[in-house]
Amino acid sequence: MKRRILLSALIAAAAMASPFAQADAPIALKSVDVTLPGDTRQLPSGPGLEAAQNHCLACHSAGMILTQPRLPRASWEAEVAKMRNVYKAPVDDKDVPAIVDYLTAIKGPK
């Protein structure tokens, strides 16, 4: 009896000391079926727009580019290189200058 009381007290103390409460009995999980919205923003016109549309927007919507700060041409060269080398964007060598021109035109230093 005494031992049981001691044990209960220890369990109560441990429960109070722990930030990790036991959760309530879990609820059942329900299947989910949703639709994601389509792209609604477009890239502005500029030299190389077609190359940018064809290559950049396959993986991400225009918002990725539109929200970027103004960065020097070298930064845009590095971004395009990263997309090709790391994320494996299938961009031919010949298309790279047009994409960098475009990004620098719309997001280069003022």
Next chain:
Amino acid sequence: MDRVMRAALSRRNLLRYAGVGGLAGLATPSLAQTTIRLPLPGGPDERAITTAFPQKGAMVLQRTRPPLLETPFEVFDKGVFTPNDQFFVRWHWAIIPTSVDADQFRLNVHGHVDKPLSLSLKDILALPPLEYAAVNECSGNSRGFFQPRVAGGEWGNGAMGNARWAGVSLKSILDQAGIKAGAVQVRFNGMDQPVVPDGPDFMKSISVDHARDGEVMIAYRMNGEQLPLLNGFPLRLVVPGWYATYWVKMLNDIEVLDSPDTNFWMKTAYTIPDTPHADMKPGQTGVPMVPINKLNPRSFITNINAGASLPVGKPAEARGIAFGGYDGVKAVDFSSDGGKTWQAAQLGNDEGKYSFRQWHAQFTPAVKGDYTLMVRCTNASGEAQPSEPNWNPSGFMRNVIESTQVSAA
């Protein structure tokens, strides 16, 4: 007073469009009905508020595909728990299953284990549950405030949230599988897929010891509900006190590794300078880099926006949220004179060491003029927010003491 002030500030910061006719190419009217200014130095800082995403309410639209949705900052003034429908969203690749059958779903555990597992959601729900509050913060939260600016998701301060997570301990699952001697890391993969076939699938790893600490959780519930799909339904890893990059969403694959993970998302992406505050100089080379890991402490004023005008000689209340990161909040200090003097803020309920904690402080602007309000969190390990902003090329781990410029008249 608070309500009046907030309403005025809200008018200042929300530019309502009369209609969407002026914006070309809008197919979904619920996008871009309203915009908000974050505001980010050098811009662009205007963002649409969207309600177009499933199971989500009003969110700051950073990117539609794959979704980057930021929590509007006023949400953090309403309490320490961030509602599921306004919890931030961040995906790396655009192939995200939009339909998940709860009966068919399986979590696979394999690799350097005695007994590979394939667990249904029913199997997981039958295990002893665990629940705690924890902050989930994107590594790049507040990236848009870096100067010089860096490329990436240009977040304001809303790529963070706090929820009560419930699920099972990762340890209980790994114990069932039986980790073999020689295992070093545990790798987590979700159901999202690269758009480009040979692009690097998003996977993250933590050490075996960390994985077995009894705290790391496989969560099936968030604030008492199943997770919104965009927050990782049906299962998401919860790594309390660590950056959100480790909290793998739609988790369906756990692999125990017998050698360190060298996949792109561990070795190259999400690495930080191995320096105090992950700080380096722009252009600096030869800086040793390590995988990002523990969350640092932060705190914010949530009821007074920059540019607010306060009445001279009347007591004002500042309030907000703080979190200690990898440890609890020990203290929050408030300054109304740009950090010359500090006063201890009163702390709200303690919801656990990994949770947001509310704070409030009173001050009276004695004379007309400009005031710089500051708030600083010190965690239970003694780490305080720094007074100078850090910088690194990925825009990670910003936690400088926040300043809010107001005036008294």
